[in-house]
Each structure stands twice: as C-alpha cells, then as structure tokens.
Amino acid sequence: MTRLSIKKGSVRALLTLGLVLAGVTAVAALAWAEGPQPWELGMQPPATPVKERLSAFHDELLVIIFLISIFVMGLLAYCIVRFRHDRHPVPTRTSHNTVIEMLWTVVPVVILVGIAIPSFKLMYYMDRVPNPDMTIKVTGHQWYWTYEYPDQDGLSFDSNLIPDADLKPGQKRLLDVDNPLVVPIDTVIRVYITGTDVIHSWFVPSFGVQEYAIVGRLNETWMKVEHDGVYYGQCNQICGINHAFMPIKVQAVSKDDFRNWLADAKKKFAHNDKSPDAVHVAASAAADAIRPAPASN
Numbered sequence: 001m002t003r004l005s006i007k008k009g010s011v012r013a014l015l016t017l018g019l020v021l022a023g024v025t026a027v028a029a030l031a032w033a034e035g036p037q038p039w040e041l042g043m044q045p046p047a048t049p050v051k052e053r054l055s056a057f058h059d060e061l062l063v064i065i066f067l068i069s070i071f072v073m074g075l076l077a078y079c080i081v082r083f084r085h086d087r088h089p090v091p092t093r094t095s096h097n098t099v100i101e102m103l104w105t106v107v108p109v110v111i112l113v114g115i116a117i118p119s120f121k122l123m124y125y126m127d128r129v130p131n132p133d134m135t136i137k138v139t140g141h142q143w144y145w146t147y148e149y150p151d152q153d154g155l156s157f158d159s160n161l162i163p164d165a166d167l168k169p170g171q172k173r174l175l176d177v178d179n180p181l182v183v184p185i186d187t188v189i190r191v192y193i194t195g196t197d198v199i200h201s202w203f204v205p206s207f208g209v210q211e212y213a214i215v216g217r218l219n220e221t222w223m224k225v226e227h228d229g230v231y232y233g234q235c236n237q238i239c240g241i242n243h244a245f246m247p248i249k250v251q252a253v254s255k256d257d258f259r260n261w262l263a264d265a266k267k268k269f270a271h272n273d274k275s276p277d278a279v280h281v282a283a284s285a286a287a288d289a290i291r292p293a294p295a296s297n
C-alpha cells in the first residue's frame with residue numbers, strides 16, 4: 001500500500017517536472033532574444049529562412065541517423081544472441097553472398113544520394129543573395145568588428161565588447177557590445193565580410209550565417225531576419241589572444257525604427273574616422289582637403 005502511494009507520488013512528481021521543463025522550453029523558444037542559454041540542448045531557434053531550412057535539414061538527418069543506428073544495433077544484438085558460443089559452437093564457413101553484398105553497397109549509396117540532393121539545394125539557397133534590399137559590410141579586426149552601411153552615406157562604426165567592470169544589469173558578459181549592428185526585419189540584407197589583419201569569422205547562430213573575414217577578400221552572404229529581437233554571435237575563428245572578446249550583437253528592429261535609428265546613428269557616428277578601411281581613408285582625406293589649413297604664425 002505505502003510502496004504503491006510512493007510510486008504514485010514519484011510518477012506525479014516526474015510528470016510535473018516534465019510539464020515544467022516543457023513550459024520553460026516553450027517560453028525560451030518564444031522569446032526572440034537569441035544567444036547561448038544555460039543548459040541548452042540543440043540549436044538556437046531560427047530567425048531567418050536560411051536557418052529554418054538548416055534546422056529542418058538537421059532534424060531530417062537526425063531521423064536517418066537514428067534509423068541506421070537502430071538497424072545496426074539490432075543486427076549486432078541478433079548476431080551476439082543467435083551466434084553465441086554455447087548455441088553455435090562451430091562457426092559457419094560462409095564467406096560470400098552476392099545478394100547481401102549488392103544490398104550493402106546499393107542501399108548506402110541510395111541513402112547518401114538522398115542526403116546529397118537536399119544538401120546541395122540548401123547550399124545554393126544559402127549562396128545566392130535573392131535581390132538584396134540593402135547592404136552591410138562587416139570588417140573583422142584584432143579584436144573588434146566594424147560595421148558599415150554603404151547605402152547610407154558610408155555610415156560606419158566600431159563594435160567593441162563591454163568589459164566585465166562596465167556591465168550594466170541585464171547585459172550579457174562576453175556578449176554585449178557598445179555599438180550593436182542594427183538591421184531592419186523582413187529585409188533581404190546582403191552582407192559583405194572582410195578583414196584587416198588575421199582571419200576572423202562572423203558567426204550568428206540564429207541567422208545560419210557563418211562567413212570568414214579574410215584580408216584582401218570580400219566574402220558574401222545574406223540574411224532576412226523575420227523577428228525583431230536581439231541576437232548574439234561570436235567570432236568563431238581562432239584569431240589571437242583576444243579571440244574570445246569580439247562578440248557580435250545584432251539588434252533587429254522594425255523598418256520604421258530602423259529609419260529612426262539611421263537618422264540618429266548618422267549624427268552619432270558622423271566623425272568616426274578610426275576605421276582603416278580604404279573608403280574611410282579616402283573620405284577623411286577628402287575632408288582634410290576641404291578643411292581650412294590651421295593658421296600659422
């Protein structure tokens with residue numbers, strides 16, 4: 001009697017725990033502030049069509065892997081039981097079976113082709129920028145990022161990590177930056193990525209974007225953020241001693257908010273000439289040329 005009620009109690013406790021966990025997961029999935037979470041399993045929720053397809057493809061592959069594993073483990077278990085020594089003391093002399101050999105060659109080929117076709121489709125989908133509405137240029141430096149909006153009179157600014165000592169409540173350690181990249185939602189954005197010193201990599205998991213920043217090369221990718229929110233990423237190419245201290249923060253806002261932000265940002269970053277970018281150097285040289293020479297005695 002007592003044992004039964006203890007059992008019932010623990011089953012209820014397990015059910016409650018399961019429900020609570022499911023609730024927490026659901027809430028976490030609904031909040032579009034995407035970055036790494038404590039005790040996270042699986043990938044960050046998708047915020048772009050590319051990442052949606054990547055996650056779906058990942059899930060499909062998981063089913064295939066699961067079925068193959070079950071099949072192989074089943075075969076192993078069957079052999080261990082059926083051909084164990086006390087049941088099958090004299091080993092069989094069979095060495096060839098044409099039908100089985102054909103099957104274990106053809107079936108894996110069919111499975112691999114079945115995986116390759118959607119995989120290539122997805123790669124081409126990620127590669128082509130479909131009619132971009134705007135362009136952003138990302139430049140990796142040791143150890144910070146520069147963001148430029150070439151369509152917006154060359155608006156550009158640096159994005160640096162907020163050191164631990166300066167963190168305000170609610171800001172994420174090693175992820176929050178002074179000037180996040182701000183982008184409008186529902187807009188196809190072409191992203192150019194380059195570097196000025198060593199190889200970096202601009203990686204935002206929720207966007208399915210990961211592109212090398214290489215000196216002298218202009219790499220291209222694209223994103224169309226579907227939900228407003230804050231998204232975090234990191235440089236994921238080992239790039240020197242402060243590799244862990246050049247996070248990426250992207251703020252996706254509505255198109256109206258983006259227009260307002262642009263107007264403010266153009267004023268705020270009007271005299272930002274720190275970037276060693278060629279366009280910038282040319283721009284500041286031109287500004288110097290029209291500036292009146294300082295009076296000399």
Ligand SMILES: [Cu+2]
Binds near residue numbers: 140
């Ligand atoms: Cu880096």
